[in-house]
Amino acid sequence: MNTETQTALREEPSEARHVVRFYRDEVVLLAEVAEFLDRGLRGGGTAIVIATAEHRGALRQQLMGLGSLKGQRGWFPGELVMLDAADALAGFMVEDWPDEQRFDQVIGKLVRQAAAAGKPVHAFGEMVALLCEQGLYDAAVRLEQLWNALRRECRFALFCAYPWQLFPTDQQAADFHRICCEHDHVYPHGGDGAAAEQDVSVRLALLEHRNHVLEGEVARAREAERTLRQRERELADFIENAAEGLHRVGPDGIILWANKAELALLGYRWEEYVGHHIARFHADRAVIEDILQRLQAGGTLHDQPARLRCKDGSIRHVVISTNACFDDGRLRYTRCFTRDATERHLLEQAHREREALVAELSRSNQAKDEFLAMLAHELRNPLAPISAAAQLLAVAGGDPERVRQASAVIGRQVGHMKGLIDDLLDVARVTRGLVTLARHPVDLRDAVADAVEQAAPQIQARRHRLVLDMGSMPAMISGDRKRIIQAIANLVANAAKFTPDGGEIALRLSVTAEHVTLAVADSGIGMEPELATRIFDLFVQGRRGPDRTQGGLGIGLALARSLVQSHGGSLAVRSDGTGKGSTFTVCLPRVGGGAAAEPPPAMPGKEPPGHAQPGRALHIVVVDDNRDAADSLAGLLAARGHAASAVYSSAAALEAAAVACPQVFLLDIGLPDIDGIALAGRLRAMPGAGAAVLVAVTGYGQERDRESTRAAGFHHHLVKPVDTGELFDLLARL
Structure with a gap:
């Protein structure tokens, strides 16, 4: 049925009917309404319009056009009354x-x-239409009934209009039928209803409504289909081109699908990735097996760390979020989201390294504090007898025996302090790679013998049983004999320090084609595994009692390891726990040859202490801004028969050289007015002082310090505190 056909409502003015019109096209409707109103107005009657503002304006324009038709009067004689439908409803509606x-x-x-x-x-x-727009169908029917009641009081014709869209589905069919039943006649499609009975027109209207509903459903179905296809395209585009890597895996672990981001993340083409087992791309098989097992059990994973193998062979750190799709209790597939976690991994690694560094710094700081406490203890120990001996010399100067004993005490304690300082300097130089090794063939058996001899007093004092198993084969290495002996002596001294009285210390040497191995084992206090991992760190020591009877600064083992490593070897420790002793194992590269090791060449200008022949008395000037140091050294030299004096500045030294130039200058380097290096240059330039022997006496003893004094013209370099035997031998040679 064509609902768009424009057909006039032809009824005589005398007829008073209540009709309803259902429409789709407003243009057709307004033309029909205008003709309906015009018939009343041209008959001198009244036309009442209760409509929307839009429809009122359109009807006014059309009625003006109808009134100006050719051969007709310029305007209608009747009265036109127009009301706003919404305002009229507001005037009589109470709670809808x-x-x-x-x-x-x-x-x-x-x-x-x-x-x-x-x-x-x-x-x-149009008031009923506005009510239906609000879903108030019962109110619309009630309003039609009020109109019918009014028609029973007075005679008038009423034209009602409803848009078809107010009855879009079968759910509104009952309301549509009730509205139709409240009217004398129904014009469902614009036809002439004069020849039709009321029941026929109602049936036609219902059929028209049904047709309208079906057409609407078909249109909605087509629109829904178009929408569905569009959404499918949008969803496919969303997933395929998402920035997040996505893939789907079957219950057998085969990859069913992957988007572009997933393929780009790993560098594979579609056929190289899809259709293959997911485990093939995981670097850690245990991880993917655990993931698949948890998914089979219905689990959900969030940000599961994993390592995936890229096409170029590199490993990419990712996090995976995934869950499973089940159908009737059976796994159909899993949904997997893959995100690049390289930056996250690097941050976590950096955080772990930072935490480890903080922990290490904390341990180092604690070790430093302990070291400072031990250093103070170790330095105070010799200072106490030195102080007591000095006071003894002041009160017992007339007793030669007591003076000799006090001097011996001071000498021993100064030697002990010098040893502590030498150890500190050694470990600093060795760990920084500043020590130059004088390599020569060395039989490690001889080095062990010398090292044991150095530690013998400590071993004997604690009544240790010493077991030596050196074997019969030469144990040849290439090394600095002095430094190798120093490393082994530190190990033996460490064993003696932490082995109770009467315990056992065993040194066993073994030789293979490639290596020489020395094991230093003891039956001492042992160590816990945690201590074993850091026992070679600087300033770390084993458990000590409050009396600190073992002494030391915790640098012996660190120095030993550095020395062994500088020779291309290794030093390791093993202990079965507290109270079960320890074993330190030195492994060094072996060199060929079975002959005895050649002794290292003697240092030029050096002789063993005490072997130089006594010489004549020398004129000596000691230059040091430390008055006590200068006076004591000059007094010692004078006691040995030399003409020695002390001055306390570079200017005084230059003055002494100008008056009566001495044969020997003992110069401190760190002088405040002119340093010892510059002073040496000035002395060399003075007439009569060119032949003087210049001896540097300084607290700086590294090789570069010795090179500096040699370049400045010094003949000899002595390190404070001066070894008096070495000094006397030097002077005797002069």
Whole structure:
């Protein structure tokens, strides 16, 4: 049925009918309404329009056009009344329901007044349509009933209009039928209803409604299909081109699908990735097996760390979020989201390294504090007898025996302090790679013998049993004999320090084609595994009692390891725990040859202490800004028969050289006015001082310090505190 056909409602003005029109096209509707109103107006009657503002304006324009037709009067003689449908409804609606009394005041009074003149009254209303738009279908039916009640009081024609879209589905069919039943006639499709009976027109309207519903459903289905296809395309585009890597895995672990981001992340083409087992791309098989097992059990994973193998062979750190899709309790597939976690991995690694560094710094700081406490203890120990001996010399100067004993005490304790300082300097130089090794063939058996001889007093004092198993084969290495002996002596001294009285210390040497191995084992206090991992760190020591009877600064083992490593070897420790002893194992590269090791060349200008022949007395000047140091050294030299004096500045030294130049200058380097290096240059330039022997006496003893003094013209370099035997031998040679 064509609902768009424009057909006039042909009814005589005398007829008073209540009709309803359902429409799709507003243009057709307004043309019909305008003709309906025009018939009433041209008959001198009243036309009442209760419509929307848009429809009122359109009807006014059309009625003006109808009134100006050729051969007709310029305007209609009747009265046109126009009301706003929404305002009229507001005048009589109470809580979404038409109030009968208010309706009579707003609408009934107006219609009765128009009908009282006996002229035609044609009314057009859209108030019911507005109610239906709000879903108030019952209220619309009630309003139609109020109109019918008003028609029983007075004669008028009423034209109602409803858009078809107000009844889009079968759910509104009952409301549609009730509305139709409240009218004298129904114009469902614009046809001439004059020849049709009411029941036929209602049936036609219902069929028209049904047809309209079906057409709407078909249109909605087509629109839904178009929407569905569009959404499918959008979803496919969203997934395929998402920035996040996505893939789907079957219950057998085969990859069923992957998006572009997933393939780009790992560098594979579609056919190289899809259709293959997921485990093939995981670097850690245990991880993917655990993931698949958890998914089979229905688990959900969030940010699971994993390592995936890229096409170029590199390993990429990722996190995977995944869950499973089940159908009737059976796994169909898993949904997997893959995100690049390289930066996250690097941050976590950096955090772990930072935490480890902080822990290490904390341990080092604690070790430093312990070291400072031990250093103070170790330095105070010799200072106490030195102080007591000095006081003894002051009160017992006339007793030669007591003076000799005090001097011996001071000498021993100064030697001990010098040893501590030498150890500190050694470990600093060795760990920084500043020590130059004088390599020569060395039989490690001889080095062990010398090292044991150095540690013999400590071993004998604690009554240790010493077991030596050196074997019969030469154990040849290439090394600095002095440094190798120093490393082994530190190990033996460490064993003696931490082995109780009467314990056992065993040294066993073994030789293979490639290596020489020395094991230093003891039956001492042993160590816990945690200590074993850091026992070679600087300033770390084993458990010590409050009395600190073992002594030391915790640098012996660190120095030993550095020395062994500088020879291309290794030093390791093993202990079965506290109270079960320890074993330190030195492994060094072996060199060929079975002959005895050649002794290292003697240092030029050096002789063993005490072997130089005594010489004549020398004129010596000691230059040091430390008055006590200068006076004591000059006094010692004078006691040995030399003409020695002390000055305390470079200027005084230059003055002494100008007056009566001495044969020997003992110069401190760190002088405040002119340093010892510059002073040496000035002395060399003075007439009569060129032949003087310059001896540097300084606290700086590294090789670069010795090179500096040689370059400045010094003949000899002595390190404070001066070894008096070495000094006397030097002077005797002069």
